[in-house]
Amino acid sequence: MGAVLHEGAPQLRNPRDRRVVRLLRALPRRILRPLRLRLDPEFDRSTPGASLVLDGRRARALHGSVRGTDSVALLMSTLRHKVGAMVYDWIPFELRLRRNWTHIRNRHDSVDIDGDGVRCDWRWTSDLHIANVFPSTGRRLLRTAFAQWPLALEENLAETETPRVSFIIGHRGVARLPHLLNTIRSIAGQRGVPVECVVVEQSPQQEARQHLSRGVRYLHTPVDVSQPYNRSRAFNSGARLARGDVLILHDNDVVVPRDYAATAAKAIDAGYDFANLIRFLFYVRGSEASFEEPPERIVENTQGGSVVARRSAYFDIGGYDEEFIGWGGEDNDFWDRASTRKVQRHGSVPLIHLWHAPQPEKNLGDAAPAVARYREIEKIPAVERIARLKGLAR
Numbered sequence: 001m002g003a004v005l006h007e008g009a010p011q012l013r014n015p016r017d018r019r020v021v022r023l024l025r026a027l028p029r030r031i032l033r034p035l036r037l038r039l040d041p042e043f044d045r046s047t048p049g050a051s052l053v054l055d056g057r058r059a060r061a062l063h064g065s066v067r068g069t070d071s072v073a074l075l076m077s078t079l080r081h082k083v084g085a086m087v088y089d090w091i092p093f094e095l096r097l098r099r100n101w102t103h104i105r106n107r108h109d110s111v112d113i114d115g116d117g118v119r120c121d122w123r124w125t126s127d128l129h130i131a132n133v134f135p136s137t138g139r140r141l142l143r144t145a146f147a148q149w150p151l152a153l154e155e156n157l158a159e160t161e162t163p164r165v166s167f168i169i170g171h172r173g174v175a176r177l178p179h180l181l182n183t184i185r186s187i188a189g190q191r192g193v194p195v196e197c198v199v200v201e202q203s204p205q206q207e208a209r210q211h212l213s214r215g216v217r218y219l220h221t222p223v224d225v226s227q228p229y230n231r232s233r234a235f236n237s238g239a240r241l242a243r244g245d246v247l248i249l250h251d252n253d254v255v256v257p258r259d260y261a262a263t264a265a266k267a268i269d270a271g272y273d274f275a276n277l278i279r280f281l282f283y284v285r286g287s288e289a290s291f292e293e294p295p296e297r298i299v300e301n302t303q304g305g306s307v308v309a310r311r312s313a314y315f316d317i318g319g320y321d322e323e324f325i326g327w328g329g330e331d332n333d334f335w336d337r338a339s340t341r342k343v344q345r346h347g348s349v350p351l352i353h354l355w356h357a358p359q360p361e362k363n364l365g366d367a368a369p370a371v372a373r374y375r376e377i378e379k380i381p382a383v384e385r386i387a388r389l390k391g392l393a394r
Contacts, residue, residue, distance in 0.1 A: 081129075081133050082133055082134075085129065085130050085133040085134060088107045089106075089107055089129065089130040089133075090130070092104075092107070093130050093137060097140065097141065097144055100116065101141060101144045101145055101148075102116050102117070102118050102279045102347075102348050103118060104128070104141060105118070105120075105128075105300070106126065106128065106129050106130075107129070109121075109122075109126075109300075110122070112346070113346075114346045115346075115348075116348040117279075117344075117346025117347060117348040118279055118346060118347060118348070119345045119346045119347070120300060120301040122301065124301065125299050125300065125301045125302045125303070126299070126300060126301060127297050127298065127299055127300075128141075128280070128297075128298040128299075128300060131294070131295065131297070131298045132297065135294035135295075136294060138282075138294045138295045138297075138298050139291070139293070139294040139295070141280070141298065142282050142291055142294075142295055142298075142350075143291050145279075145280065145282075145350035146257065146291065146350060149257035149258075149259065149260075149349060149350055150257060150258055151186055151189065151255065151256075151257055151258060151289060151352075152186070152189030152190075152191065152257075152258035153182070153185040153186055153188070153189050153289075154185060154188035154189045155185065155188065155213055156188060156213045156214040156215050157184075157187065157188045157195070157196070157197055157213065157214065157215030157216060158188075158194070158215065159214075159215045160194040160195075160196065162194060162243070163194045163195055163196035163243050163244040164193040164194050164195070164244050164245065164246060164261075164265055165190075165193050165194070165195045165196075165244045165246045165247075165248060165261040165264060165265055166195070166196050166197075166198060166238075166242035166243060166244035166246065166247050166248065166311075167187050167195060167196070167197045167198065167248045167250050167261075168198045168200065168234075168235055168238035168239055168242055168247060168248065168249050168250060169183065169184075169197065169198070169199050169200070169238070169250050169251070169252050170200050170202060170229075170231050170234025170235060170238070170251075170252065171199055171200065171201050171202070171208055171234070171252045172201065172202050172203050172229045173203065173207070174207055174208075175356070176252055176253060176356055177207075177208060177211060178287040178288075179252055179253040179287050179354045179356060180199070180208065180252040180253075181211065181212075181213075182255060182287065182288055182289065182354060183250070183251075183252055183253065183254060183255055183256075183354075184197055184199075184212070184213060184216060185213075186255040186256045186257075186258075186289075187250075187256065187261075188213065188215070189258050190256075190258055190259075190260065190261040190262070191258050191259065191262065192259060192261070192262030192265075193261050193262045193265045195244070195261045196215075196217060196242070196243060196244060197215070197216050197217065198216075198217045198218075198219065198238040198241055198242055199212060199216055199217070199218050199219070199238075200219045200220075200221060200234040200235075200237050200238040200241075201218070201219070201220050201221070202221050202223055202229060202230065202233065202234050203220070203222070203223065204222060204223065204224065204225045205222070206220050217241065219237060219238065219241055221233070221234070221237055228325050228326050229325075229326070230322060230324075230325050231320070231324075231330060232319075232320035232321055232322045232323075232324050232330045233320075233322045235249045235319070235320045236319045236320055236322060239311070239314055239315070239319060242311065244311065245268070245310065245311045245312075246261075246264055246265050246268050246308065246309075246310065246311065247308070247309045247310075247311050247314055248260075248261070248264055248306060248307070248308055248309075249306070249307040249309065249320070250305075250306045250307075251304070251305050251306065253353060253354045253356060254281075254305045254306055254351050254352065254353055254354070255289045255351065255352040255354065256306065256349075256351055256352075257349065257350065257351075260277070260306075260349055260351075263277055263348075263349060264277060264308040267308060267344045268308070268310050270344070271342060272310075272342050272343060272344040273309065273310045273313035273338070273341035273342050273343065274307070274308060274309050274310070274313065274335075274338040274341060274342075274343045274344070275308035275309075275343065275344035275345075276302075276303065276307065276308070276335075276343070276344070276345055276347060277306075277308060277344070277347055277348065277349045278302055278305065278306060278347045278349055278350075278351050279300065279347035279348050279349060279350060280298050280299065280300055280347075280350050280351075281298070281299045281300075281302045281305055281350075281351050281352075281353050282295040282298055282350060282351070282352050282353065283295055283296045283297045283298070283299065283353045283355065284296065284352055284353065284354060284355060285355050286354070286355055287354050287355060287356070288354070289352045289354070296355065299353075300347075303331045303332060303335050304331035305351065305353065306351060307331070307334065308344075309338070313338075313341055315393075316341075316386075317334075317337040317338060317340065317341065317386050317389075318337065318385070318386050318388075318389025318390050318392075318393065319389065319393075320334055321333050321334070321385070321389060323373070324370045324373060324374070325369070325370060326359075326368065326369055326370045327359040327368055327370060327371075328368045328370040328371035328374070329368075329370040329371045329372075329373055329374030330370065330374075332374050332378070333374055333377065333378070333385070336378065336382045336385070337382045337385055337386050337389075339382065340382050340383060340386065
């Protein structure tokens, strides 16, 4: 019989916890250990009484801070996540990984599937649960996705006078310069359609220009050092400069596969005005794309990071609202207004988010000023918000 708790584990007072332990202890070792190894090949085969418990950091990521946390509460909360993932998530994950990785989802997700594209039937983003519980599944999904959607990193963009697709990237400061340069390398590796990359640096003085590779178009919009970064203004400034009829409003820390621009152009050619092509956004642990370590998290249903738009439709809905300053809210408002047009919402493309420290406002959640502003205006009909923004642009 296989024990799942370390020797000397404390007595459990919660009857449900005791039932979970009895269930696990009832599983023969020949079942429990191969199952554990299948989910996480890094499991130590030789450790007697090896535990199913995660490290504290990942455990807290799974279920938040446990009120009145002690070692027993943390252990059992994590244990329930592991048992639940093995019982409910493992077999669907394995089947979908082999048949079509884009169909992988959480157990309670309601989705609409259109070929390889998947649309989640809810409004907000969510983490892929099994990858948080068993990190090696996240790495396997990462490798499978990018085997189908390879990266191609090039140092310089091919220069063109008639780009079809314009990537627009806002940027500020030197801390994310390595992220920006790696993002641009993935844009330089696009194939199938001519592309350009417009970098809008919003800063007191030029800092990024001298580091940019050949072929990148650069716009500097000076601001006072006391002014916070305005992502919406950077996007609008770049959109006015862009020459392509397909715009990709893109973050400076997101690496894209080589066929991403061509896929965006196909969506616009199919009659869509806007497209959210992202199936999964893989948060890796460094400033470069890597397939060696499991991703820190995998997010589905993301609304930001990379937005595809027909150029004329972008301005028809008023572009991004520049009154959103700091982190949060601007993407939600943009998609509210974009939804008045024809939108492709079925994502099929994997993207990589490069690690950086979170913006200070992000830790505030709904209390962040920009998020609070969105909560105020989301009740206003989208057509009225469009009219206001177009009036300001005149």
